[in-house]
Amino acid sequence: MTSASTLQFKSVTYTGLGQGPRVIIMGATHGNEVCGTQAIGRVMAELDAGRLHIGAGSVTFVPIVNPLAYAKNTRSGDRNLNRDLFPKADPQDFEDRVANWLCPLLAQHDVLLDLHSFNAAHGEPFVMVGPADNDGPLEPFRHMREERALARRLGVRRFVTGWMAAYGGGVQRRSRAVSSSEAELETVLRYGVGTTEYMRSTGGYALTLECGQHLDPGAPEVAYRAIMNTLAFLGLIDAPGPQPVPFEEMEALQMVVVHDKLDAGDRFTRAWASFDPVAEGEQIGVRADGTPVLAEFAGRILFPDTNAGPNQEWYYMTRPNPSFGQE
Template identity: 45%
Template structure:
């Protein structure tokens, strides 16, 4: 049900900070608070805004836009979603159609904003314990799911965020999960579209984007990770002065998502408390279903986004393996 106008408050206003240098340059947008319980991106953005406003940080060229809280209703309620996940089905409502829910109304405001930019940094955090990491899109391709031609630029942005790990393969595995839930039947394009978020939208508009998972929701270091990522991206794009004596970014571990496992029943339980990027070997037990059957790892790899509180019928955890992709190599 759509949130009524009467139910909205002043705190549901979408606050947007925009800066434009006299010298032309890249058009860069940073989002925080796409999920209401993820506050580190908001804190990082507000720190950068304060430094731009008081002159400690100076924009040399281009245009910079920052949205500290992209989902005000979810933030006001202190939970991941207002009415649904804003980072799914991220596309404007069809012409003449009323937005289906609160998040659709927000999407209708954010999409035209993203349309005016070419680079996106979307700042998030996650529920389980674990280190910060970046998520990137596909390699250059001309396929139908997510055609793309700016993988090198996107990879460079991920590298310069200096996280120990970078993860690829989100939309492919989301689509595979949809097909899995349909029992192998032809996939409904609308269901796959529900897996498309801010970065997928940016790529569909000819730009590129990286999601930075800054750490666990309550990690006191996460706001600093978000802030430093904003500065690193601005330096890479030549929008602020370079850092004197800065070393080249270290080469991160690159992982590829290969599967997603759903939770079927509220009695389904993990065999232990997993953290994102916990390694497992082939044959290791991961979880026990309500009927007593044990889920074992089918290969060596890593647990990603384990969610012990997942609702039945939703994603329980993802599985990743080492990737052969090299983000430092330009395409030939």
């Protein structure tokens, strides 16, 4: 059995002679999502062999963000690293210790590309993108144009926005139900912060790329292409800049609402997968007391979780986001 005390963290930085952005590219934030680790290894081998050269700026690679989860080949070590990602003065679990190392490293960079994969049996790659520029309390941001320009050059056509807004709406609904204080609400909202949200909070911008199903042999190629496109687009390597995916080929979706599992007996009426289309009024599930769960609008389901516990996120609903890329 792997002992956390025997593990260590690894990052490798390549710095060019010219001026440019400081980029960080990561794999295995979740330990069983290894396509990013494989692609990073491939790019580092090319750099070390001299087949690829960083001419400007710098790129830091973190092949394995969560070594405990990676060693166990599981999503998490002690808990999901991509929630409540902040430095902790009194770390309680292994992921807290990852955060104490990772968060200062993220803060030293300008741009993050976090490479993931998904559990669903089918589905095409997609990228999670941050909010529009705003000064609001939930996720203030000022790099929308740069972030979305990079997103359109990763090599995928599907874009999803609205994570923190939808997650925050669910938190506020739960908090009203239990009459939580404002301090408690803020604490719970922090739970929605993962790698990209933390990166944005430090003044940078960030993308999460879901490269395909965990075991899809094509997922590492999606990750490799995204790395190379990022390095070329941001001017770190001497290569033609990748063309953006055309607007007419894009599918942009906005996360609108999260629905919680209220009881262990709540169940889906079919084996839903992310991005399955759902018609308005279509039955998605049934509550433990027999009440049907119906779609309140037509859209696509996202992150359906049959293993969710009571009062945890069960599924999200998305609808088209026609303004994406037009702001």
